[in-house]
Amino acid sequence: MKITFIGGGNMANALIGGLKKQGFSAAGMQVVEPVEELRARLTDDFGVRCAPAIDAAALACEVLVLAVKPQTMKTALAPLREEFAGRLKDQLVISIAAGLQMKDIGRWLGGYGNLVRSMPNTPALIGAGVTGLCAAPAVDREGRETAEKILRAVGRVLWVEDESLMDVVTAVSGSGPAYVFYFIEAIQKAGAELGLPADTARQLAVETFIGAARLAEASSEPVDELRMRVTSKGGTTAAAIEAFNTQGVDAGIAAGVAAAAARGRALCEILGQD
Numbered sequence: 001m002k003i004t005f006i007g008g009g010n011m012a013n014a015l016i017g018g019l020k021k022q023g024f025s026a027a028g029m030q031v032v033e034p035v036e037e038l039r040a041r042l043t044d045d046f047g048v049r050c051a052p053a054i055d056a057a058a059l060a061c062e063v064l065v066l067a068v069k070p071q072t073m074k075t076a077l078a079p080l081r082e083e084f085a086g087r088l089k090d091q092l093v094i095s096i097a098a099g100l101q102m103k104d105i106g107r108w109l110g111g112y113g114n115l116v117r118s119m120p121n122t123p124a125l126i127g128a129g130v131t132g133l134c135a136a137p138a139v140d141r142e143g144r145e146t147a148e149k150i151l152r153a154v155g156r157v158l159w160v161e162d163e164s165l166m167d168v169v170t171a172v173s174g175s176g177p178a179y180v181f182y183f184i185e186a187i188q189k190a191g192a193e194l195g196l197p198a199d200t201a202r203q204l205a206v207e208t209f210i211g212a213a214r215l216a217e218a219s220s221e222p223v224d225e226l227r228m229r230v231t232s233k234g235g236t237t238a239a240a241i242e243a244f245n246t247q248g249v250d251a252g253i254a255a256g257v258a259a260a261a262a263r264g265r266a267l268c269e270i271l272g273q274d
């Protein structure tokens with residue numbers, strides 16, 4: 001399988017590194033990237049062919065991964081609807097751009113439907129991401145398997161069937177790492193205010209998140225069950241949970257995720273204009 005990445009920034013680097021770790025050959029990957037330093041780094045780090053702009057060699061592939069910023073996507077795809085119009089035949093096109101709908105990407109490709117939209121998150125940069133995927137109706141089983149294989153190079157993958165749910169995926173896991181940082185920050189700050197050295201508070205907060213997340217991952221029980229098990233009646237955890245509930249922390253989180261989903265929907269409309 002030959003893969004061409006359009007855009008050679010952070011995410012493309014993470015994916016290429018992950019694919020190489022899985023045994024994918026450098027000869028099977030190429031990158032279209034206008035920035036010379038980034039091309040040099042990609043060649044040095046991974047030995048992949050790089051080109052400054054889309055050319056015939058770049059289109060000699062089975063998969064195109066669109067890894068440019070959403071606001072530059074339309075421009076980046078211009079060669080595929082102009083100079084190279086009609087050159088996409090049955091290649092699978094995978095977009096990792098946040099907030100771009102398949103109907104808009106398909107239009108910017110000159111009317112193309114063999115598309116998968118994906119939403120990775122930043123832990124992908126260390127191979128610990130989770131990616132939501134959604135396929136257009138034209139994508140067959142093999143296409144879905146190919147998309148999974150590529151995104152699995154940077155973490156886990158999950159499918160959603162209804163594209164409108166990609167805004168919710170964005171609100172949960174796309175923006176999610178920032179929520180976790182927000183919590184770590186708040187707990188760390190509270191610990192320091194109660195007298196812990198700042199570095200000790202940071203380590204305790206970070207390790208607690210890692211450990212609790214791993215426990216939740218390893219357990220078949222629902223998360224509320226795990227929470228209740230460490231919350232003895234009249235104990236310290238119960239006092240904390242009661243204070244969280246009184247302060248409306250759960251409602252605040254629900255409102256935050258809903259706000260992210262609403263913003264995602266609005267951005268889809270703005271970014272997909274013209």
Ligand SMILES: NC(=O)c1ccc[n+]([C@@H]2O[C@H](COP(=O)([O-])OP(=O)(O)OC[C@H]3O[C@@H](n4cnc5c(N)ncnc54)[C@H](OP(=O)(O)O)[C@@H]3O)[C@@H](O)[C@H]2O)c1
Pocket residue numbers: 006007008009010011012032033034035038067068069070072075076077096097098119120121122123124125174
């Ligand atoms: N980073 C994340 O964790 C993350 C998570 C989820 C989704 N995403 C999505 O992944 C996509 C890529 O993100 P990123 O962090 O990898 O961005 P990035 O580091 O900015 O990489 C994008 C690269 O594409 C290049 N580019 C611009 N115009 C181009 C063109 N016409 N043809 C080819 N390449 C072009 C950019 O060059 P210039 O710098 O010159 O513009 C840049 O080097 C975004 O759409 C983002 O929404 C990222």
